Amino acid sequence: MEKSEKTANIMKNTNKKEVLQIETFPNPFPKRDYLIEMECLEFTCLCPKTGQPDFATLHISYVPDKLCLELKSLKIYLVSYRNEGGFHEKVINIILDDLVSACQPRKMKIIGDFNVRGGIHTTVTVEHLAKKSGALRSGRTIGDY
Numbered sequence: 001m002e003k004s005e006k007t008a009n010i011m012k013n014t015n016k017k018e019v020l021q022i023e024t025f026p027n028p029f030p031k032r033d034y035l036i037e038m039e040c041l042e043f044t045c046l047c048p049k050t051g052q053p054d055f056a057t058l059h060i061s062y063v064p065d066k067l068c069l070e071l072k073s074l075k076i077y078l079v080s081y082r083n084e085g086g087f088h089e090k091v092i093n094i095i096l097d098d099l100v101s102a103c104q105p106r107k108m109k110i111i112g113d114f115n116v117r118g119g120i121h122t123t124v125t126v127e128h129l130a131k132k133s134g135a136l137r138s139g140r141t142i143g144d145y
Helices: 071-083 088-103
Strands: 007-011 020-026 036-046 053-063 067-069 107-117 120-129
Touching (some): 053 088, 067 071, 067 088, 071 088, 088 120
Antiparallel strands (some): 020 067, 036 053, 107 120
16 A cells, blocks of 8 residues: 555544544545454553553444544554553543544444452443444444444
């Protein structure tokens, strides 16, 4: 793929105001609804109360429109949270906002499955549905995946 075909978007996740970018590339099948699923097994952010690390598995699924997420830049973006404090709910919602901003998908769902902390297991699920899009052509919605 030529470099001119890639685009980059500035993300807002960092408290340090560092410029992080998620690159995208043109969807090779923009007229077709298909699901892209990714799993980040080693997501880490910091507890805003204690400064201790919180570990999670992120499940990211989306139906692309015109753009797809480039995986290496996504990895760098997610790793940037290792030094960022934030409640689980805030972190997962910001990640959704940033990824939607980067690729403008038809649908996107992120599940943050955080490891047990203080005897409590937390899962945060956030979704985005573009207003112009309906159910997947198979009749299933992204919530079915």
